[in-house]
Amino acid sequence: MSATDRPVLLRNGLVLTMDDAHTVLPRADVLVIGDRIAEVGADLPAPEGALEIDATGGIVMPGMVDTHRHMWQTAMRGYGADWTLTQYFVWYYLESGKLFRPEDVYAGNLLAAIEAVDAGVTTTVDWSHGLQTPDHADAAVDALEAVPGRFVLAYGNIQQGPWEWATSPEFRDFHRRRVDGGRLAGFQMAFDVTGDPTFPEKAAFEVARDLGVAVTTHAGVWGATNDDGIRLMHEHGFMTPSTVYVHAATLTHDSYNRIAATGGSVSVSTESEQSAGQGYPPTWQLRHHDIPVSLSMDTSVWWSGDLFSAMRTTLGADRSREHLEAHAKQDTITHCHLRAEQVVEWATRGGARALGMDSSIGALTPGRQADIVLLKNDASPVMFPILHPYGHVAFQAQRGDVHTVLVGGRVVKRDGRLVGVDLAAARARVEATVAHLRDTLGEEAWQRGMNPDIPETKILENPYQYTEWDAGSAQWKH
Numbered sequence: 001m002s003a004t005d006r007p008v009l010l011r012n013g014l015v016l017t018m019d020d021a022h023t024v025l026p027r028a029d030v031l032v033i034g035d036r037i038a039e040v041g042a043d044l045p046a047p048e049g050a051l052e053i054d055a056t057g058g059i060v061m062p063g064m065v066d067t068h069r070h071m072w073q074t075a076m077r078g079y080g081a082d083w084t085l086t087q088y089f090v091w092y093y094l095e096s097g098k099l100f101r102p103e104d105v106y107a108g109n110l111l112a113a114i115e116a117v118d119a120g121v122t123t124t125v126d127w128s129h130g131l132q133t134p135d136h137a138d139a140a141v142d143a144l145e146a147v148p149g150r151f152v153l154a155y156g157n158i159q160q161g162p163w164e165w166a167t168s169p170e171f172r173d174f175h176r177r178r179v180d181g182g183r184l185a186g187f188q189m190a191f192d193v194t195g196d197p198t199f200p201e202k203a204a205f206e207v208a209r210d211l212g213v214a215v216t217t218h219a220g221v222w223g224a225t226n227d228d229g230i231r232l233m234h235e236h237g238f239m240t241p242s243t244v245y246v247h248a249a250t251l252t253h254d255s256y257n258r259i260a261a262t263g264g265s266v267s268v269s270t271e272s273e274q275s276a277g278q279g280y281p282p283t284w285q286l287r288h289h290d291i292p293v294s295l296s297m298d299t300s301v302w303w304s305g306d307l308f309s310a311m312r313t314t315l316g317a318d319r320s321r322e323h324l325e326a327h328a329k330q331d332t333i334t335h336c337h338l339r340a341e342q343v344v345e346w347a348t349r350g351g352a353r354a355l356g357m358d359s360s361i362g363a364l365t366p367g368r369q370a371d372i373v374l375l376k377n378d379a380s381p382v383m384f385p386i387l388h389p390y391g392h393v394a395f396q397a398q399r400g401d402v403h404t405v406l407v408g409g410r411v412v413k414r415d416g417r418l419v420g421v422d423l424a425a426a427r428a429r430v431e432a433t434v435a436h437l438r439d440t441l442g443e444e445a446w447q448r449g450m451n452p453d454i455p456e457t458k459i460l461e462n463p464y465q466y467t468e469w470d471a472g473s474a475q476w477k478h
């Protein structure tokens with residue numbers, strides 16, 4: 001990633017460093033030289049030729065990290081707003097996912113990558129489980145490399161078992177061509193463990209171990225993956241500190257204990273878990289087990305693609321559960337356990353840790369990569385007063401308040417506008433993909449996919465009737 005030649009100096013911002021002590025500097029500068037943070041402090045002298053950005057009235061924070069996003073699905077943004085997980089599986093896994101050509105994966109990834117950077121998500125895991133052929137995989141990486149953000153490719157293919165694609169010579173060849181010496185920020189293998197007692201996924205885990213690659217897996221998903229998968233992974237020695245368990249919602253204490261004991265982390269997608277049906281967003285459980293957490297948004301086919309929503313919904317779900325558990329015991333929660341500071345940490349440092357990148361990103365400290373977000377919007381009535389900085393990030397700020405973004409010292413968004421990104425080209429590609437899917441499926445199937453039936457429900461008679469209509473006299477009887 002090439003940094004700008006000029007040093008960059010963000011002036012007079014409220015700086016959330018997210019360093020080990022969570023130092024907050026009410027008025028400070030952040031100096032970037034090359035691709036790294038050179039200094040953080042008050043009244044820093046500007047090096048010659050520095051680009052100065054006025055951060056007055058704004059919050060300067062580390063770039064956010066999303067550890068699980070199916071970027072190829074962004075080409076169908078919002079299509080599945082009313083889906084359940086079942087409808088998602090039917091559409092992508094069983095019926096229509098095969099229709100995606102390499103150029104469609106490219107289109108989705110390109111738009112998702114641009115969207116991530118625009119929202120201050122400087123590192124994103126592309127949980128890319130639509131890689132049916134090496135051409136699809138190349139297209140996925142081509143798109144990620146076309147956008148100036150940091151992207152980790154999590155390679156997957158829902159059209160085959162992982163024991164098939166992971167052991168193929170094509171996969172090895174792809175790894176050699178695009179990962180070793182490529183421009184990706186990282187590489188993972190993405191597949192789920194069904195709980196089949198013969199543990200066919202073993203072959204894929206062995207490839208991951210052989211390549212020294214982390215595995216990311218949808219775990220604890222109601223009706224799909226459960227404790228058996230975790231147990232099999234554990235018994236075969238495949239649970240490691242680099243393993244990322246996505247959702248981990250419907251699991252027993254036994255599974256949480258195994259995750260905690262082996263040092264893995266959980267990627268929580270609260271917006272997703274709340275409406276798709278994987279299980280209750282698990283942070284309230286994970287906190288009890290001291291399991292590291294990162295945040296993710298899963299897929300834009302349903303939900304928003306920014307981590308402000310992830311932080312907000314995670315706080316809400318965790319607190320909601322805590323209150324309800326207490327109410328069930330006739331108890332009252334008088335102090336929230338989960339704080340805004342914690343979800344900001346999960347959205348930054350937590351993601352960096354989950355990806356093994358904690359020494360290079362996730363905090364604003366000298367020597368780290370300059371992945372920086374400035375939240376500032378002088379035209380917004382929501383950006384003042386800033387009294388509780390973490391609360392402001394989690395509950396007040398939105399993607400429209402992302403004023404400036406740096407990735408590896410390179411300014412990729414400034415004054416609320418993306419820099420060096422061709423949005424019109426991305427739009428044309430996505431429109432072509434939508435047209436392809438719509439034409440292939442036909443209008444009726446396209447509409448039916450987007451608008452699932454509402455099951456017939458017995459409407460209860462309203463027991464609270466104080467009046468009754470008398471048809472004979474055409475009057476209300478009292």
Ligand SMILES: [Zn+2]
Pocket residue numbers: 068070127218246298
């Ligand atoms: Zn997912």
